[in-house]
Amino acid sequence: MRLSQYFIPVLKENPKEAQIVSHRLMLRAGMIQQSSAGIYTWLPLGLKVLSKIEQIVREEQTASGAHEIKMPTIQPAELWQESGRYEDYGLEMLRVKDRHDRDMLYGPTNEEQVTDICRTHLKSYKSLPLNLYHIQWKFRDEVRPRYGVMRGREFLMKDAYSFDLSKDDARKAYNRMFVSYLKTFKRLDLTAIPMEADTGPIGGDLSHEFIILADTGESGVFFHKDWEQTNLVADISYDEDLQSVVDRFTSLYAKTDETHDEATCPVAKDKLLKRRGIEVGHIFYFGTKYSQKMGATVSGPNGEMKTLHMGSYGIGVSRLVGAVIEAKHDDKGIVWPASISPFDAGIVNLKPGHAGTDSITDQLYQDAKTEGFDILLDDSGDSAGAKLASMDLIGLPWQAIAGPRSVDKGVVEIKNRKTGASEEVTIKEASARLLAVLSG
């Protein structure tokens, strides 16, 4: 993409409303624009990242055996009256009356809706196990939205729902999701520690939050210091004994401040770390809490009616964009992991109109495009200094920089955004070298 034909409205000044670094950097890099409090438009650069994260989440959900559906955003109040949550949910639920004065709501989550689907269509235990997920916009009317997309009101969430015949089977579904979360966050280059958590308004008796450490996190977290040396490996096969995998990753103490109790904590004080963290995923087993109230049953192997055992599994897809930035930035801007970078590389033409810089940057651009890479070519009329600052700000993993001076020397600069390491390569070798670093 040529920047002159694209739309990245970079801000030169730090926006006053942004209290944390991810919010500030997303606004400055032209990724988002606020529409109203806690509600954002995703501009082209931001949407590219959001879509890449969404796609990784989708692939890992599908690989775990879950099936994608799409439930609507607007739900009928009746379903929530059946479960008893309509009144409980309070002011965070955005309630709507339609033109016929029917009570509706903008879904903050979908346990009721998906239970309704399954009670309609599932008749026999032979249809189980079943895990349905969707990636859809949700609304929670936070009293004080803040931190940009990290605690917005309208947000994109992946929520999966498992249906099983028994608690034992449901535990298997829970374990599959646990593993799929390890794999998902690994692909995002994040260290997300699974922590025992409170089940809150979802209910249930088994729950883990996946938390990445960040000073700006909202949750206080307590964990054994050996977590810092733990490799949250992702090359686990779904054919393995997943219970032992989950046991391994939950053997070290890790709790949020909602469940941590100093009096009962088994970890010696000198081995216990207290930090702040950002919740990026949350999984629950809640048994028959919804299926019982809503009559979601199937016939069992002996013909008897059995109430479905359920779990739900969320990942904050839009929140992850902010969370990744909290974890991956420096004083110059964002440092994207390659897997979700909006472009694979940026090419900077420091002086468009100069025959030499035009020629080499066009060549690099075309060669990388031909090889299937997605490249941002800065061919704009901005000053050289502004271009270099912007390219660092938006944080693509690799940069190729050509100006009149380097071209006169017969070289191009290739720079790694993360390490800052830069090398000069001859114009003749520049394409091959850029392709080599892009191919990792």
Place this chain on the structure above:
Amino acid sequence: MRLSQYFIPVLKENPKEAQIVSHRLMLRAGMIQQSSAGIYTWLPLGLKVLSKIEQIVREEQTASGAHEIKMPTIQPAELWQESGRYEDYGLEMLRVKDRHDRDMLYGPTNEEQVTDICRTHLKSYKSLPLNLYHIQWKFRDEVRPRYGVMRGREFLMKDAYSFDLSKDDARKAYNRMFVSYLKTFKRLDLTAIPMEADTGPIGGDLSHEFIILADTGESGVFFHKDWEQTNLVADISYDEDLQSVVDRFTSLYAKTDETHDEATCPVAKDKLLKRRGIEVGHIFYFGTKYSQKMGATVSGPNGEMKTLHMGSYGIGVSRLVGAVIEAKHDDKGIVWPASISPFDAGIVNLKPGHAGTDSITDQLYQDAKTEGFDILLDDSGDSAGAKLASMDLIGLPWQAIAGPRSVDKGVVEIKNRKTGASEEVTIKEASARLLAVLSG
């Protein structure tokens, strides 16, 4: 995908609530489930089709030079008060009050929101032309939702918005979208006739609806009978003179009943056809209608402030799923075009547990998967008759069928869903033959 592990809740009976064939077939094929009036959940099979159409629309929008963004579903009322449409829109607009009693709405369209983005960030004519599109859920509170996803309340729409310095430039943007619509509908294997249309509540003085012919269509349409012989070719380059392309495709008379006037129609009665049609796309040029009221200006080449000229361009993505079915079905069920079929082929094992049928269907399934095809293998315990009927109902382009009798004969049946033509191929040649027909 093995059907035994999937979720396609096929209905044996015709659902009473469905008045038209696409609604009936989508419910029967387990593609959607109603949540409340005019609001649907997309089940796995339905979502696959929806996502494929969405992706084709996205690719063609991007190819035309438009940039994807994502505006939120919930908008502040203030923007619509600025444009004057907040009161005008009437009961179709879903109005919401948030917890702080602020007036919000679920966007039925996004002219105001995108104008707000551009007035914030566009400063100079040098940023033009710009076309921003998004694919997002919309809500229109239809008084009488019907026809399934064809006239739902919550629906997925692609809407693009062009920004230009002058009417002439805006016409160029309009023409690009016109051509991109021809390309999009061609990829969906649809004949969508561009018809002069009323601009309605969007406003403006230039507008075309893209309409596919169907007896169940809501609009009456009048057009020259030579349209029936017109090939809506899609191999147009954006480097061509697009005005002449558009002129060519609008030279034959074609109007909706909103703009057709018998008294002034230039077409002789014996050459004028009257049919019914389904609107699948609508494009508008409306000049400075919104930019004027909302103060969206840029500095021109001579430093003077110029008000932006705008157009908007919609495609009903979720409606298209129904519209395609209206155009592509027979008395057995849906007949998907290959480009948007939920799977490339279905393999039917008429008797799971039979060593011969298990072996050949597994072999076909694995071989096709290895070659990158997405296959549905019916390995369920249903009766042979039910399986064959379901496979016809869900309408995948190709079927491979193996039962004990055919396997004893040493053959497999390969069937084309559209033509019904079927051939027996030897078990040894079956994989090669299936791959050959799938590769077209």
